[in-house]
Amino acid sequence: MFPVSRSLRSDPPETTVTGMESPTGPRDRLRAWLREHLSYAVSEFTAATALVVLFIALSLASPHFLTADNLFNIGSQTAVIAIIAVAQTMIIITKGIDLSVGSVAALAGVVGAIVVRDLGFSVWEATVVAIGVGAAAGLVNGLLVASARLPPFIATLGMMSAGRGLVFIITGAVGVYSLPESFQLLGNGEIAGIPFAIVITAVVALAAGFLLSQSRFGQHVYAMGSNLEAARRAGIPVRRNLTAVYVLAGALVGLGGMVAASRVSSGQPNYGIGLELDVIAAAVIGGASLFGGQGRIAGTLIGAFLIALVRNGSVLLGINIHYQQVIVGLIIWAAVYFDQYRRRRLEARG
Structure with missing residues (x-):
């Protein structure tokens, strides 16, 4: 659906995402392109197969899985993970990582809830504010990475701590409640029977996919x-573009945080703790490489649904929440190992 990678044809010798010199002849370049895209097609097919198998297994294991309420819940839960995973994918493609997504999502959701309750903003106006909060956090991350040249891990680790601290300062470590019913529109509303959160996710995914593949x-x-x-x-204006990626990603995180707050009709200062694990897992399951230069939005969506099913199935089957974290960790290990294996195969084949 969307291209996996781009190479710099203007920089001799031409370098691919694996760091190798690319073949010089048109036929060799075509073969290399086909090998690379076939590799990622296999990766996405494997993830999609795992998703289908897990869906069938949960359908057989729990009588509550295929109920309308549970499927609605899965859709809304997947939407939050998917929106923020799209943001994480964009950053991972640049060979970065964002550890602050959970804190920023919580901050955006809390601020959105406060402006609705205390200032009388509509849910749409509050959503714009939440997106702005996320974009501001992304701008700080982007400037630290692109201009101050801090490693993305360090820059976003600092934002993770600062963002969570701001949430607790603003709320006094108490949730934001007493919100109007309209606040639930983003997380629990429907359009023609389709969860509104899913519609938002589809728009975000299509826009991000087009931006990455066609612009x-x-x-x-x-x-x-x-x-x-x-x-x-x-x-290429590296600083400007790299900063723009973090700003755009931050805006999506802010949107995801607002959807999450809308789901529970409150702003929760503890929201998003450990969320970075889920979105990173969704991205790498879908084929995004932590080594940079590779990633597809379609694959990220598959990964997000897989993570959401793992979470939902664990709850339905009464699996301890701590085991859920172990499962997600194992998935990350497996996905990264497969990525390394795939890269070694591509390098070996030249």
């Missing part, structure tokens, strides 16, 4: 993740 900005994003120095030498 010059998307080409630059893949190029920066493949080889940052080569991208700089090719004339």
Whole structure:
């Protein structure tokens, strides 16, 4: 559906996402392209197969799984994970990581709830505010990474701590309640029987997929993740584009935080603790490489649904929440190992 990677054709010798010199002949380039895309098709097919198998297994294991209420809940839960996982995918493509998504989502959701309760904002106005809060946090992350040149891990680790601290300061560590019924629209509303959160997710996924696959900005994003120095030498405005990626990702995290708050009709200061694990897992399951330069929105959506089913199935089957964390950790290990294995195979085949 969407291209997996971009290479810098203007930087000799031409470098692919694996860091190798690419084949020089048209036929060799075509073969390399086919091998790479076939590899990712296999990755996504494997994830999709696991999703189907898990869906069938849960249908047989629990009589409550296929109920309308539970499927509605899965859709809403998946929406939050998917929206924020799309943001994480964009950052991972640039060879970065964002550990602050949980804190920023909580901050955006709390601020959105407060402006509705205390200032009389509508849910749509509050959503714009929440997106702005996320974008502001993303701007700070982007400037620290692109201009101050801090490692993404350190920059976003600091934002994770600062964001969570701000949430507790603003709320006094108490949830924001007494919200109007209209506040639940994003998380629990429907359009023609379809959860509104799913509609939002579809719009976000389509827009992000188009941006990455069809725009010059998307080409630059893949190029920066493949080889940052080569991208700089090719004339790509690395600082501006890298900052823009973090701002855009932060805006999506803010939107996801608002949807999450809407689901429970409250702003929860503890929301999002451990959320970064779920969204990173969703991205890498879908084929995004932690080594940068690779990732597809379609694959991320598959990964998000898989993680949501793991969470939902664990609850239905009475599996301890701590075991859920173990399962997600194992999934991350497996996905990253498969990514390394795939890259080694591509390098071996030249």
